[in-house]
Amino acid sequence: MKTVLITGTAGFIGFHLAKVLLDMGHRVVGFDGMSDYYDVDLKKRRHQILLQNANFSCVEGQLEDFDALHDLMMDAKPDVIVHLAAQAGVRYSLENPRAYVNTNLIGTFNVMECARELGVDHLLMASTSSVYGANTQMPYAETHKADLPMTIYAATKKANEAMGHSYAHLHNLPVTMFRFFTVYGPWGRPDMAPHKFTKGILEGHEIDIYNHGDMYRDFTYVEDLVRGIGLLVDVPPVRPETAEDIEEGDSLSPVAPFRVVNIGNSEKVRLLDFIEAIEDAAGVKAKRNYMDMQPGDVPATWADASLLKRLTGYSPNTNIRDGAAKFVAWYRDYYLI
Numbered sequence: 023m024k025t026v027l028i029t030g031t032a033g034f035i036g037f038h039l040a041k042v043l044l045d046m047g048h049r050v051v052g053f054d055g056m057s058d059y060y061d062v063d064l065k066k067r068r069h070q071i072l073l074q075n076a077n078f079s080c081v082e083g084q085l086e087d088f089d090a091l092h093d094l095m096m097d098a099k100p101d102v103i104v105h106l107a108a109q110a111g112v113r114y115s116l117e118n119p120r121a122y123v124n125t126n127l128i129g130t131f132n133v134m135e136c137a138r139e140l141g142v143d144h145l146l147m148a149s150t151s152s153v154y155g156a157n158t159q160m161p162y163a164e165t166h167k168a169d170l171p172m173t174i175y176a177a178t179k180k181a182n183e184a185m186g187h188s189y190a191h192l193h194n195l196p197v198t199m200f201r202f203f204t205v206y207g208p209w210g211r212p213d214m215a216p217h218k219f220t221k222g223i224l225e226g227h228e229i230d231i232y233n234h235g236d237m238y239r240d241f242t243y244v245e246d247l248v249r250g251i252g253l254l255v256d257v258p259p260v261r262p263e264t265a266e267d268i269e270e271g272d273s274l275s276p277v278a279p280f281r282v283v284n285i286g287n288s289e290k291v292r293l294l295d296f297i298e299a300i301e302d303a304a305g306v307k308a309k310r311n312y313m314d315m316q317p318g319d320v321p322a323t324w325a326d327a328s329l330l331k332r333l334t335g336y337s338p339n340t341n342i343r344d345g346a347a348k349f350v351a352w353y354r355d356y357y358l359i
């Protein structure tokens with residue numbers, strides 16, 4: 023049994039990860055600031071569910087409040103830290119860039135400082151497929167250069183990767199950064215497209231479809247994603263003796279116990295096919311409002327997740343029809359529609 027401290031346990035992915043780690047028999051300590059970026063009630067409901075397990079405890083606090091975070095960390099003495107709390111969302115970063123700088127840069131630095139002081143076995147932190155930015159070579163592999171962020175959200179996550187690498191190098195702290203691709207599923211985020219589509223379809227409102235539907239995403243079902251994270255917890259990177267020890271296709275740093283890992287479904291799905299899967303699950307056709315591309319958005323994402331498979335033996339594999347059906351069933355149940 024490990025003690026795992028997860029930041030962002032009231033969030034979508036943190037909630038699911040905490041559930042999986044508790045099921046695996048670990049003790050989970052959560053930290054979340056309950057930011058009002060979206061419905062706080064949904065976050066509270068997630069925490070209420072986790073609190074039914076005696077091996078879960080949590081504290082509410084802001085990542086920027088170093089003393090609050092530090093007190094919890096020193097008290098919990100985690101073996102592993104999974105840092106998921108962030109100001110997420112591509113589009114909101116055009117409106118409120120400061121929230122991203124505060125939470126994702128200062129907040130992540132505070133988490134890293136605690137990890138360094140504790141000398142944890144493994145620090146795992148969330149990055150995003152958005153760091154691939156304007157890259158056109160697909161599927162995206164971790165070894166591709168990713169130096170063309172299109173939004174401040176992507177830029178802060180790319181900075182987190184660089185910050186993580188420096189601490190891994192300086193303090194011999196094993197750090198894994200995951201790059202997630204559009205995650206969806208029960209308890210999902212109301213600001214994300216799967217949620218907005220489902221809401222519009224079930225309530226009979228128009229749904230906005232950007233770039234006139236000519237978009238592709240590597241939709242990843244949340245239970246697959248957290249299973250991948252759960253397995254990666256036990257695979258801390260080890261600093262290689264020489265650069266020749268790094269296998270072809272591995273993103274392991276030549277100078278630090280540091281690795282970047284994509285977690286995606288490895289499928290490039292047409293947005294219109296995803297909408298159709300929701301329509302079929304809901305039994306209702308969408309009223310479609312085709313729109314132009316939004317600033318900062320990219321037309322396609324697609325993961326090469328072979329490194330995850332090589333490290334853990336696991337590949338996410340829920341197809342969009344099954345995933346959409348489970349999401350719509352949850353949505354109907356939760357929102358009583």
Ligand SMILES: NC(=O)c1ccc[n+]([C@@H]2O[C@H](COP(=O)([O-])OP(=O)(O)OC[C@H]3O[C@@H](n4cnc5c(N)ncnc54)[C@H](O)[C@@H]3O)[C@@H](O)[C@H]2O)c1
Nearest residue numbers: 030032033034035055056057084085107108148150202205
């Ligand atoms: N969901 C996706 O498709 C996706 C894709 C790529 C990357 N990610 C990354 O995965 C991680 C988890 O995303 P999610 O979808 O669960 O998002 P989420 O918004 O549901 O969860 C993030 C949690 O962090 C908390 N938080 C925000 N600012 C905070 C602060 N200053 N102090 C303390 N807590 C704070 C929020 O209250 C929230 O509960 C994030 O780092 C996100 O950038 C998500």
